[in-house]
Amino acid sequence: MQDFKDLGDKQEIDISQMISKLNSDQRRVFDKVTNTITSGKSLLRLYVSGEGGTGKSFLIKTILMYIHLRERERERERERERERETVCLLPTCHMCNKLNAAMLSRNASKEIFLIAEDTIDCIPYMKKKVTKVLSNDNDDYDTRTAELSKRITIKIGAEFMIRRNIDASLGLVNGTIATVISVVQDRTDYIELLTLQNAIMDLGNNVFSCGQTYVTLSRVTSLNGLHLINFDPLSVFASEKAILEYNRLKQILNSESEIITISKTALL
Numbered sequence: 649m650q651d652f653k654d655l656g657d658k659q660e661i662d663i664s665q666m667i668s669k670l671n672s673d674q675r676r677v678f679d680k681v682t683n684t685i686t687s688g689k690s691l692l693r694l695y696v697s698g699e700g701g702t703g704k705s706f707l708i709k710t711i712l713m714y715i716h717l718r719e720r721e722r723e724r725e726r727e728r729e730r731e732r733e734t735v736c737l738l739p740t741c742h743m744c745n746k747l748n749a750a751m752l753s754r755n756a757s758k759e760i761f762l763i764a765e766d767t768i769d770c771i772p773y774m775k776k777k778v779t780k781v782l783s784n785d786n787d788d789y790d791t792r793t794a795e796l797s798k799r800i801t802i803k804i805g806a807e808f809m810i811r812r813n814i815d816a817s818l819g820l821v822n823g824t825i826a827t828v829i830s831v832v833q834d835r836t837d838y839i840e841l842l843t844l845q846n847a848i849m850d851l852g853n854n855v856f857s858c859g860q861t862y863v864t865l866s867r868v869t870s871l872n873g874l875h876l877i878n879f880d881p882l883s884v885f886a887s888e889k890a891i892l893e894y895n896r897l898k899q900i901l902n903s904e905s906e907i908i909t910i911s912k913t914a915l916l
Contacts, residue, residue, distance in 0.1 A: 663717055666710045674707045681711050685718070734846035734875075735809075735825065737864045739854040739883075757803035760831050764798050802828050823867065844868045852878030858887035 670678055677696055684692040698704050738744050768778050802808065807827050814820035825844065847868040851861050861884045868874050891908050898905045 663710070663714055666713060670707065670710065671703065674703055674710075677707060678711060678714075682714060685715065734848060735807075735844050735867070736848040736850075737867060738850045739852070739856065739860065739864075743850070743854070752801065752803060752806060755803045755806055757805055760802050760804075762800050762802060764800075802831070804828055804830065823863075844873070845870075846873040846875070848875045848877060850878045851876060851883050852880045853883065855880070855883035858885060858890070862886075 667675070667678065677694070680694065681692065696704060696707070736747055738747065768775055770778060805828065807825060810820055810824045810826065811822060813822050844867045849864055849868075851864065855861055865874070888910055891910050895907050898907070
C-alpha cells in the first residue's frame, strides 16, 4: 500500500481513467467494494478468482488507488476544516489588524468597504451638544460612541467576530464568530458559529486588561484545541474590585471561608 501512497503523493493520478479500463466483471467487483466503503459498512467478504492475465492485479491496484486518493482527499478536507475552525486571539487591536489584513488577502473575493455612522439617540437639547462633539472628531479609525472601527473591509466567505451585543435572543453577542455569505444594502447576512474548536492565542506581556486572559481562554472548548504562541503567567490577573466582591459574597455565604488576598498582580 505504501507504493500507492508514494505514487499518489508524487503525481496526480487520474483514477477515472483507470476505472474506464475495467471490463464488466472487474467493474462489478470494483463497484461492490467502493459502495461498501462509501456506505460506511465495516465488513465485506469477497472472493475474486480468475486465470492468469485476466486483470486481477490491475483490479486490485485500481481499488487500492481509489481508497488512497479518497483518504487523501478526506485528509485535505479535514485540514481545511481545521483551518476554518482555528481562530487566533491576540491581546492588542494593532496585532489583530495586522493578522486580519494578512488573512483577508488570502481570500480571492472582491473587497467590500463598510463605513460606520454614529447614531445619536438622546433628548433634543443634548443632541446638539453630542453632534458638535462628534463633528469635531478627526479620528479616521474609531467611532466616539462605540470605539469600533469607522471603516472595515470584508469579503464574501470571510469570518468575523462580533464585538458588541446586538441581539442575545439570536445569539448575536460579543465574541460570536460568523461568516459573511452575502451583503445587501443596510444588511449583512452571516452564518453563526458559537464555539471555537481550535484557537491560537498570544498571552504574553501584551495583555493589558484584568480578566482578559480568562475571557480569551474561555472561547476554546478544550485543551486539545488550545495553542499558545506566547505565555506570561503575570498576564493572568483579576480586577481588585472583582476580588473584593468575590470575598464579600463568600463571607455572606460562609463567614469562615478563606479570603483571597489582593496583590499588585492578583493571579486567578
